[in-house]
Amino acid sequence: MDTTLGLALLLSLVVLVVAVAALVVLTGLLLRTRTRLLGLERGADAPPAPETDPVTGLLTGAGFTAVVAAAQRGAAHGGHPLALLHLGLDGFRAFNSTHGRAAGDAVLTEVARRLRSAVRGGDEVGRLGGDEFAVLLADPGAAVDVAVRLLAVLEAPHEVGTARVVLGVSVGVAHRPGGQHAEDLLAAAEQAVAEAKAAGGGCVRVWDPSAALARGAELRTAQALHRAVAASAAGVAADPADGCLEVHYQPSVDVRSGVVSGVEALVRWRRRDRLVPPGEFIELAERHGVIADLGRAVLARSVADAPLLCAAAGRALVVAVNVSAPQLRDPALPAAVRGAVERLEGRPLVLELTENVLVAEDPGTEAALDALVEAGAHLTVDDFGTGYATLAYLRRRPFTAFKIDRSYVRDIESDPRTRALVEGLVLLASATGLGLVVEGVETEGQARLLEGMGAPTHQGFLHARPAPLEQACEVIAALRARLDGTDPAAAAAPGEPVSPSRRPRGSA
Numbered sequence: 001m002d003t004t005l006g007l008a009l010l011l012s013l014v015v016l017v018v019a020v021a022a023l024v025v026l027t028g029l030l031l032r033t034r035t036r037l038l039g040l041e042r043g044a045d046a047p048p049a050p051e052t053d054p055v056t057g058l059l060t061g062a063g064f065t066a067v068v069a070a071a072q073r074g075a076a077h078g079g080h081p082l083a084l085l086h087l088g089l090d091g092f093r094a095f096n097s098t099h100g101r102a103a104g105d106a107v108l109t110e111v112a113r114r115l116r117s118a119v120r121g122g123d124e125v126g127r128l129g130g131d132e133f134a135v136l137l138a139d140p141g142a143a144v145d146v147a148v149r150l151l152a153v154l155e156a157p158h159e160v161g162t163a164r165v166v167l168g169v170s171v172g173v174a175h176r177p178g179g180q181h182a183e184d185l186l187a188a189a190e191q192a193v194a195e196a197k198a199a200g201g202g203c204v205r206v207w208d209p210s211a212a213l214a215r216g217a218e219l220r221t222a223q224a225l226h227r228a229v230a231a232s233a234a235g236v237a238a239d240p241a242d243g244c245l246e247v248h249y250q251p252s253v254d255v256r257s258g259v260v261s262g263v264e265a266l267v268r269w270r271r272r273d274r275l276v277p278p279g280e281f282i283e284l285a286e287r288h289g290v291i292a293d294l295g296r297a298v299l300a301r302s303v304a305d306a307p308l309l310c311a312a313a314g315r316a317l318v319v320a321v322n323v324s325a326p327q328l329r330d331p332a333l334p335a336a337v338r339g340a341v342e343r344l345e346g347r348p349l350v351l352e353l354t355e356n357v358l359v360a361e362d363p364g365t366e367a368a369l370d371a372l373v374e375a376g377a378h379l380t381v382d383d384f385g386t387g388y389a390t391l392a393y394l395r396r397r398p399f400t401a402f403k404i405d406r407s408y409v410r411d412i413e414s415d416p417r418t419r420a421l422v423e424g425l426v427l428l429a430s431a432t433g434l435g436l437v438v439e440g441v442e443t444e445g446q447a448r449l450l451e452g453m454g455a456p457t458h459q460g461f462l463h464a465r466p467a468p469l470e471q472a473c474e475v476i477a478a479l480r481a482r483l484d485g486t487d488p489a490a491a492a493a494p495g496e497p498v499s500p501s502r503r504p505r506g507s508a
Contacts, residue, residue: 056112064126083140090168243271262318341376406440
């Protein structure tokens with residue numbers, strides 16, 4: 001019995017020991033599991049370690065954005081302001097192309113070192129990418145002063161091999177906008193640095209909310225223009241809010257032979273019950289990449305209207321269309337011109353280009369002009385005498401005519417020097433075999449002087465103002481009647497086209 005009791009006690013002791021051991025193991029497993037879970041939870045809450053740029057050792061764009069976002073949240077709760085500097089190296093891409101990537105990386109590393117040394121404690125520095133850096137200021141009160149100091153520090157020469165290279169710097173300053181997102185502050189600083197670069201670089205610009213609103217309004221206007229151009233190209237009605245494109249025509253007159261010699265197509269944008277001045281929307285189209293589509297739409301409309309205009313004149317007319325320098329980069333333009341020449345069926349197509357095209361040293365410009373000539377167009381220099389073109393440029397480019405700018409004609413009756421200059425240009429055209437049109441002829445006296453100099457082809461309000469197709473046809477028909485003598489009794493009413501001589505064609 002004692003033996004049985006002893007065995008029972010021993011067995012119970014063994015079971016107890018095994019149970020305790022199992023409990024210890026289970027407790028350890030539970031503790032380790034809890035530790036892992038807590039670690040995962042803390043990891044989800046903790047911000048990730050910021051990424052660093054391998055070239056400069058600064059925060060990357062993503063890492064810097066995360067820092068700005070955290071600062072924005074703190075500013076939103078605490079009510080304290082923030083300021084951000086966006087810095088761009090002027091001319092770095094050209095430097096990189098010339099000296100190589102290794103030299104470029106060395107300069108970027110040196111820029112990063114200078115930034116670290118120049119900023120104050122608590123400021124955060126990052127490389128946004130390429131040649132762009134940013135500084136988040138702990139104390140934004142002196143943001144502009146800090147920007148000016150950094151400008152001087154970074155514009156100090158860089159030692160590249162045996163050469164000393166100076167790179168300009170543009171700095172944009174932005175204070176915390178109304179939004180609570182990091183992207184708002186970064187975008188504002190980026191706009192400011194873009195303004196600094198547009199101003200020539202090497203300067204500081206502060207983000208202006210009112211300017212940002214103006215840019216937003218410009219963007220909306222550009223989008224409306226783009227839709228109006230697209231509607232015109234497709235031949236469909238435009239949305240009234242976007243307005244519509246109109247092509248107006250102004251004739252040129254050969255008063256010596258007594259004929260309407262050509263028409264110039266002038267685009268107009270009718271929007272909100274008014275005609276937007278070309279000076280407003282042409283530059284807008286160039287800035288926002290709409291000019292190529294706009295130019296091709298005007299060309300197509302002019303070609304389609306040419307038969308009616310020629311019928312009103314009773315003869316084939318020269319059709320002139322303006323082309324701006326940015327349009328020369330349109331790869332579709334030569335094909336559009338070739339198609340226009342074919343549809344004009346022998347009527348000459350003239351492309352009028354301003355003097356800035358002549359002085360462009362871009363080899364692409366030469367090739368583009370040659371392509372237009374090969375497509376069948378004649379090239380004319382518009383507004384000659386207002387830019388920086390020289391006779392050498394005129395000789396080298398494939399132009400067949402030029403137009404004397406209206407600013408010369410305005411003073412031709414009162415200023416002997418201006419009169420001599422115009423007479424010299426007329427002689428130049430005659431000696432070189434170039435065609436000549438005189439713009440801005442508004443008075444009988446101007447017309448008589450020009451005709452006496454040997455410049456009989458005139459364009460201006462004396463003969464006709466630009467007008468939409470239907471009205472232009474009426475004006476051209478009336479002008480034809482007065483010039484060729486079929487309507488000798490017609491008197492010129494105010495605002496109607498007149499002839500300076502009103503003599504029959506071919507009369508002495």
